[in-house]
Amino acid sequence: MTKPIIAIFLMAAVTYLPRVLPIAILKKNISSRYIRSFLHFMPYAVLASLTFPDIFYSTTQTASAMFGTLAALTLAYFNKSLVVVALGAILAVFLFESIHLL
Template identity: 50%
Template sequence: MLDFAPSFFLYLLVMAGVTYLVRMLPMVLFRRKIENRYIRSFLYYMPYSVLSVMTVPAIFYSTGHITSAAVGFLTALILALKRKSLITVAAFAAIAVLLAEIAIVYIPVAII
């Protein structure tokens, strides 16, 4: 049987409490509609900003070479701007990264 340390349950309880507070406090503190357009704009764009800040570095450090990561990123960006489906964008970006990695590893670059 698994032997959990008592501190594990303390950590779990603290994590649950913090998660609950983060979700509950905005509803308790801001009962009225926020009328300041700058704050509303800030709150509207915040999820997109946080998601971008977490995702973009992961894209460029997820492969063996930054060149292949850039190829995959550009492929995904172009297909997304052309309004292709998510599965199409993901599949073609993965294929582009694979081909770029193969090209980097197996095709020697002549140094002049």
């Protein structure tokens, strides 16, 4: 009975501490432009590193996945919204696979 409770408290601490410690330690504004720039781009880098490898295995063909990725990157480069980028990539993969099947 006590082992699951200890495990729950340990998991809560491991999840909660990395979120609270930076707020508790860094109470003043960060003045370094380098560190602020690093922290600004960190969420994008983590998201990209988690999702990018799986992009190439998400379709039936690697070529269609690359085509969809190219379409998404092109739309994102032109500052389109996330919905437009996602729908554009889906449409590009659909068209590529439809034409390739003919």
